Amino acid sequence: MLKRDIPTQESAGRVIVLAKSKLAPAVLPTHGEPHTPLQPWQPWDASMQPLCYWDDEPVALKVVTRPEEGWIDGRQWMAELPSRWFSLLSTALQVGAWLENHRFCGRCGAHATRLEAEFAMHCHACGHRNYPRISPCIITLVTCGESLLLARSPRFPPGRYSTLAGFIEPGESAEEAVHREVFEEVGVHIDQLRYYQSQAWPFPHSLMLGFFAEATTKRIRIDGVEIADAAWFSPRKLPALPPPYSISRELIEVHLEKWQQ
Ligand SMILES: [Zn+2]
16 A cells, blocks of 8 residues: 655665656566566665655655666556556656656756655755646546447557547636537537546646536547547447556446446
């Protein structure tokens, strides 16, 4: 279990090693202990960021520049490990991405340094502080009775369809974003918006806010850029779905369960 205290008083413990990569965040596999992303207990050095406690053991994060072969993609590891590891991997991937992207002050350009007591990069030249960025996104399963509106992005593996998602714009509420994104991506109007639950999504720093919505118009008009295809699916004839650890899949499963009864 993850405890969100930064182990600043510790000088040794477990380590999770991430590769610095813009495209696919990767985690160093652990030899001899295949079902954990945590390296064996070891002394910590100044390059490591104390991260959290995991099952009462202190954990530090190490980000390396040049990974050797055999690293595991963050998404792949989330698919392979039991779901209890999600919060640790998600925290490590997001803090790792933030550290790498905030080495310099965004206000004056001076070198920023890490603070100990909290996740913060401090600029000694102008006093500006940067905290880990979390980007809120909405993710929505649009339904019409039992039918599900699912879409595929050009980046998806062949045959996979998912729920609709998008970033919340500055000044916008989550509910406004659901209406806007659904209309922009598939040209469908909705109502009966219901918030379900949220999920941290560390690719690289999203917070997915999950909604259900009911369509008031059925005709689909895709934008052709973000969405390669979209269609209404019957629960009895579904395409390939998103991975089980995702909130997208959870929204779909909750809907299917409701219509199976
Ligand atoms: Zn500055």
